[in-house]
Amino acid sequence: MNRLFLGCMICTILTSSCTKLIKNEDALIENETQSNTANVQLDRFASKGICISTISELQGLWVGSFNANSEYLTKKIVDKGKTAWHTEQKITIVIDSIQGSKINGYSIIAGNTKKLIGSLQEDANTFVLQLTEVGRDFDKGIFTLTIAKSDSLLQGNWTAGNTIDIPMRNCRFTKKSFSYSPEISFVQIKDIKEDNTIKSTVSYPSEYDEWYGAVESNYDIVYKVNPSSTLLSETDVEGLTKSELMLLRNTIFARHGYAFKKRPLRIYYEKQPWYVPVSSNPKAGLTTIEQQNIALIVRYENNFGQYDAEYGR
Secondary structure: OOOHHHHHHHHHHHHHHHOOOOOOOOOOOOOOOOOOOOOOOOOOOOOOOOOOHHHHHHHEEEEEHHHOOHOOOOOOOOOOOOOOOOOOEEEEEEEEEEEEEEEEEEEEEEEEEEEEEEEEEOOOOOEEEEEEEEOOOOOOOOEEEEOOOOOEEEEEEEEOOOOOOOOOEEEEEEEOOOOOOOOOOOOOOOOOOOOHHHHEEEEEEOHHHHHHHHHHHOOOOOOOOOOOOOOOHHHOOOOOOOOHHHHHHHHHHHOOOOOOOOOHHHHOOOOOOOOOOOOOHHHHHOOOHHHHHHHHHHHHHHHHHHHHHOOOO
């Protein structure tokens, strides 16, 4: 009995000490449901995830879409490398604790983490969560979300607290769990590219052109080489283009659940069915093999012109 009590105490302490860099302890990776169009009505047609019936089951990772309302689909927007301007985006909400009616947690989107505080209301059939993003970010807002008991879909809306380009979004979440695995392989997906209609409404940094080109090229090296499980040699990377090197390096961060800030990279890595954005720190949890491979790849990226001439490419 004493051992059981001690074990429970340890688990409680570990759970309460979780930060935005933790990977959920329930080692389960589920397939992502398809993104929904921005003007979809809130419904129950999403693929079923983990059904929720008690308050305690609300705690954990919720992953889903963060979609602009239809009236903002053609709005001209300037991408400053931080604003979540595009109409569909994967977002994670983490509910750390629920004490009475008070909720604490954080949101992760496009490499940005915002603290959440909020309230919970419950009746015989539903849970209603109101979650407010707090901090200095100008683009913070309020989530109003509902889930029917014994259902798996948490849905509602987000409203900006200040005047920004896209002040309202629809949100749909299913509960997920995440566990890092260096052995996860990338699924080959065809025709990865930005929607040209959406792309035409956005002014973005000039360096995005190179990244969009890399994403649309969809190089085979990403599917053939795993720099999280295999220590690379110079022979493995010396013949690669700069774009291939960039995409290969970032597969490491994708496996760790890094929430990419740059739109082209989000388009590319969010296509993977196992990808769950859980971290805003790209250096969190990197293994020795990964650190060594990153150093090697970066060296070739930084000196690409030199190696390009040396190897006759």
